[in-house]
Amino acid sequence: DSGVTQTPKHLITATGQRVTLRCSPRSGDLSVYWYQQSLDQGLQFLIQYYNGEERAKGNILERFSAQQFPDLHSELNLSSLELGDSALYFCASSVVDGDYEQYFGPGTRLTVT
Amino acid sequence: GENVEQHPSTLSVQEGDSAVIKCTYSDSASNYFPWYKQELGKRPQLIIDIRSNVGEKKDQRIAVTLNKTAKHFSLHITETQPEDSAVYFCAASTTGNQFYFGTGTSLTVIP
Numbered sequence A: 001d002s003g004v005t006q007t008p009k010h011l012i013t014a015t016g017q018r019v020t021l022r023c024s025p026r027s028g029d030l031s032v033y034w035y036q037q038s039l040d041q042g043l044q045f046l047i048q049y050y051n052g053e054e055r056a057k058g059n060i061l062e063r064f065s066a067q068q069f070p071d072l073h074s075e076l077n078l079s080s081l082e083l084g085d086s087a088l089y090f091c092a093s094s095v096v097d098g099d100y101e102q103y104f105g106p107g108t109r110l111t112v113t
Numbered sequence B: 001g002e003n004v005e006q007h008p009s010t011l012s013v014q015e016g017d018s019a020v021i022k023c024t025y026s027d028s029a030s031n032y033f034p035w036y037k038q039e040l041g042k043r044p045q046l047i048i049d050i051r052s053n054v055g056e057k058k059d060q061r062i063a064v065t066l067n068k069t070a071k072h073f074s075l076h077i078t079e080t081q082p083e084d085s086a087v088y089f090c091a092a093s094t095t096g097n098q099f100y101f102g103t104g105t106s107l108t109v110i111p
Helices: none
Strands: A006-007 A010-013 A019-024 A033-036 A044-050 A052-055 A063-067 A074-078 A087-094 A108-112 B002-005 B012-013 B019-027 B032-038 B047-051 B055-061 B064-066 B072-077 B086-093 B100-101 B105-110
Touching: A006 A052, A006 A087, A010 A019, A010 A052, A019 A087, A019 A108, A044 A063, A044 A074, A044 B100, A074 A087, A074 B012, B019 B086, B019 B105, B032 B064, B047 B055, B047 B064, B072 B086
Parallel strands: A010 A108, B012 B105
Antiparallel strands: A006 A019, A019 A074, A033 A044, A033 A087, A044 A052, A063 A074, A087 A108, B002 B019, B019 B072, B032 B047, B032 B086, B055 B064, B064 B072, B086 B100, B086 B105
């Protein structure tokens, strides 16, 4: 157990819908990262927050947005869902940003039908 | 930005043999290089990491080497066991920057 929690574990929804994925970082970690992993694919970096502020953006679609709250938990919002958005979404946290260990949560498996 | 390339994409070895996975990076400012192991349907787990001021690091059967001049780093697994079968990802990062991951190597250890 890495100490990073993600909810829900599984999510099944229809095309065009909107969902929210939630992540709670390890106690004391200020940085949260979101990744998308499609079937048999690598880890695609989406976005990073550090202490409530957006730090870096990767290949995140305009239909996706995220935020980090004062208690440091983070939410990833996915809207106008398409079949291709079906994937595992991982959250990771680290003490600060950059050259410190990242610890991954168990992931949320999103299935869009 | 940083570009991390990882080879090979798949690797099969006999149990007891060694496995080597190589990564190259492009940004000379990168100073932290972790390796993650991911079993099917599970989260990536950090197995070993190395910082730019170190050339080699070992942890039991796992070792990582870093060549800053050539901008490449490698994961070495000795005496492989079936439970080593998984996908391995390398990554590179710099202070205050995001992590850049390689595309992964699927390792199969044949009993």
